Amino acid sequence: MVRPDVQTIWGWLDEVPDPEIPVISVVDLGIIRDVAWDGDTLEVAITPTYSGCPATSIINLDVETALRDRGLDNVRLKQQLSPPWTTDWLSAKGAAKLENYGIAPPSPAGGPSKCPRCGSGDVERVSQFGSTPCKAHWRCLSCLEPFDYFKCI
Amino acid sequence: MSAALFETLLRLGDNTLVLGHRVSEWCGKAPVLEEDIALANTALDLIGQTQMWLSYAAEVEGAGRSADDLAMLRDVWDFRNILMVERPNLDFGHTMMRQFLFDAYHRALLSGLAGSGDPRVAEIAAKAVKEATYHLDRSAETVIALGDGTEVSHAKMQTALDLLWPYTGEMFHSDEADAEMVAAGVIPDPEGLRPAWMDTVTATMAEATLTLPDSNFAHKGGRTGKQHTEHLGHMLTQMQWLQRAYPDATW
Numbered sequence: 001m002v003r004p005d006v007q008t009i010w011g012w013l014d015e016v017p018d019p020e021i022p023v024i025s026v027v028d029l030g031i032i033r034d035v036a037w038d039g040d041t042l043e044v045a046i047t048p049t050y051s052g053c054p055a056t057s058i059i060n061l062d063v064e065t066a067l068r069d070r071g072l073d074n075v076r077l078k079q080q081l082s083p084p085w086t087t088d089w090l091s092a093k094g095a096a097k098l099e100n101y102g103i104a105p106p107s108p109a110g111g112p113s114k115c116p117r118c119g120s121g122d123v124e125r126v127s128q129f130g131s132t133p134c135k136a137h138w139r140c141l142s143c144l145e146p147f148d149y150f151k152c153i
Numbered sequence: 154m155s156a157a158l159f160e161t162l163l164r165l166g167d168n169t170l171v172l173g174h175r176v177s178e179w180c181g182k183a184p185v186l187e188e189d190i191a192l193a194n195t196a197l198d199l200i201g202q203t204q205m206w207l208s209y210a211a212e213v214e215g216a217g218r219s220a221d222d223l224a225m226l227r228d229v230w231d232f233r234n235i236l237m238v239e240r241p242n243l244d245f246g247h248t249m250m251r252q253f254l255f256d257a258y259h260r261a262l263l264s265g266l267a268g269s270g271d272p273r274v275a276e277i278a279a280k281a282v283k284e285a286t287y288h289l290d291r292s293a294e295t296v297i298a299l300g301d302g303t304e305v306s307h308a309k310m311q312t313a314l315d316l317l318w319p320y321t322g323e324m325f326h327s328d329e330a331d332a333e334m335v336a337a338g339v340i341p342d343p344e345g346l347r348p349a350w351m352d353t354v355t356a357t358m359a360e361a362t363l364t365l366p367d368s369n370f371a372h373k374g375g376r377t378g379k380q381h382t383e384h385l386g387h388m389l390t391q392m393q394w395l396q397r398a399y400p401d402a403t404w
């Protein structure tokens with residue numbers, strides 16, 4: 001079998017959606033830490049977002065399925081804890097897609113700079129926790145819509 | 154295997170397991186939806202951390218047990234969590250006060266462990282301390298809001314603090330296993346964590362207009378396994394029920 005080059009494989013993984021926020025890929029999320037050939041086996045290192053993220057096992061399954069669908073049979077997934085995942089690894093493309101989707105992307109200021117729906121800067125936090133571990137619940141005081149903020153960690 | 158390292162990993166993993174289970178008991182019945190979600194997410198983080206600690210514990214033990222076996226098939230006397238985390242939730246105020254007292258300790262402990270000479274301990278702690286930090290932000294905020302709230306909420310928070318205070322001393326207690334791990338550079342000295350914890354607690358309680366009890370009495374026996382409270386056994390009948398009734402069940 002011809003081993004596809006690593007760049008091609010990164011491209012394939014960039015088509016695997018995050019199960020909870022399907023507009024971004026697992027590559028956009030920054031959780032794929034390494035893709036490398038070890039002889040005939042492809043090794044993919046994945047880091048969890050949050051320790052208790054229930055999507056972790058689904059992500060592993062989706063990555064493995066996507067690679068098998070491309071004809072790769074020898075795939076080994078390994079969990080890599082260090083260095084711990086940070087929202088700094090979210091790609092610029094991913095951040096733009098998040099905002100488009102209605103989720104305010106992480107911001108170093110510790111809160112969203114503007115409402116992802118109407119663009120108003122008049123926003124307030126409702127709760128530090130939102131619909132998933134990685135998001136907080138905010139609301140816009142201009143358009144009055146609630147929205148998720150992808151919090152920094 | 155290193156008996157002291159195994160003991161240490163059980164202490165870390167059992168604290169997060171038992172507290173994680175307690176916090177998850179709020180799922181579906183917290184006072185408001187936001188709190189329900191926040192508590193469930195906190196529980197998830199704690200259970201996720203448990204998975205990492207107990208997986209490593211199982212490897213160190215080398216007896217063919219898995220993290221799941223350790224969590225679901227041990228009995229009360231083999232658990233090494235501090236007594237405070239096995240206490241029943243009581244009301245929401247008591248749950249959040251316990252969370253705050255634990256989070257302040259947990260952040261100090263994990264910050265120290267992130268510099269551990271055992272690389273596996275260090276990487277788990279570096280991951281978990283990020284979560285402990287925002288757990289602490291939230292529990293401190295809630296304790297302040299309720300303490301410095303209405304007459305009723307203030308009284309409930311003071312009662313919770315008075316009830317929990319004698320359970321805090323155990324966090325800083327140590328024995329031979331700790332001494333061995335401190336000497337090996339694996340863990341920070343438990344007593345050395347007290348000043349940072351006390352600073353956080355004093356500042357938060359002042360803002361919450363709550364009075365720190367003037368007593369050093371400490372209930373002990375959880376982290377050594379010598380004497381758990383009756384509450385842990387009751388909790389395990391719920392938590393371990395499925396694996397006890399249907400051994401090795403998977404789905």
Ligand SMILES: [Zn+2]
Pocket residue numbers: 115116117118119120140141142143144145
């Ligand atoms: Zn808006």
